[in-house]
């Protein structure tokens with residue numbers, strides 16, 4: 091009987107083909123050619139009909155054994171090929187997470203905002219509210235109610251950006267004082283940060299657009315001592331306990347008496363240098379007791395109430411805080427500068 095021969099021939103051929111095989115699809119084709127409906131082993135099974143009844147069981151057993159063995163071989167090969175293809179795919183699709191690439195820029199808070207946040211924290215912790223006012227302002231609030239007469243130099247067209255005869259870009263945040271007094275009843279405690287505008291040159295200490303933080307306190311029995319204490323607390327909060335605060339008599343139409351406040355120079359700590367022009371001090375704000383005339387104009391009885399006000403230059407105190415010597419750095423958006431405040 092040539093069944094054995096046929097089986098071993100089919101078996102050998104299968105093993106040989108399996109050996110050379112390197113793709114899953116080819117393996118599938120081979121499986122169909124041997125075990126499929128028209129496959130060579132299936133043909134042997136069909137051929138059993140021609141065998142004698144005595145020969146049949148033995149032949150059936152042999153064919154089934156061969157079938158099992160071949161099925162096992164095919165399965166093993168299939169596992170091996172699947173594994174290999176998976177590995178190849180993983181290799182191809184691998185992502186190198188260490189490969190350098192452009193990362194999205196992570197921003198940081200601008201130094202002026204860092205300082206502004208500190209200032210607002212400081213004053214809100216002393217009971218102040220934060221107020222706001224318009225940047226395009228009526229002459230009435232920007233000048234008139236602040237006792238700045240028609241012929242005052244601050245009104246000079248060289249300093250003020252006029253929108254029309256009655257409207258300006260606010261030259262300071264002080265108009266918010268007038269707006270607040272007209273809209274609220276004392277006691278009043280507000281700070282108002284904001285942008286202000288002056289027809290100025292651009293240089294290391296000047297810009298046509300800059301920032302102020304206005305402060306206003308109105309209550310019964312408010313004194314110059316309260317003003318000094320408040321500003322002293324502010325200076326120490328921002329610059330530490332060693333900072334010195336100096337009040338210099340000055341003049342503003344909306345305060346009487348008025349003062350300008352200097353802090354020890356960040357650069358020379360009071361010895362005198364180029365930054366402080368040899369004085370050892372840097373001016374950071376104007377302040378004073380609110381002029382009774384202003385109180386009256388804004389509907390507050392100066393016989394009952396008194397108050398103080400101040401206007402801080404935000405750029406100044408930021409430069410002082412970080413030792414920045416040129417104001418333009420604050421506006422240029424140069425990342426090399428800004429990144430230092432991360």
Ligand code: DAH
Nearest residue numbers: 262264376377378399400401
């Ligand atoms: N408005 C003044 C300026 O821009 C600054 C100032 C001085 C504000 C004295 C005040 C003050 O509230 O009391 O120069």
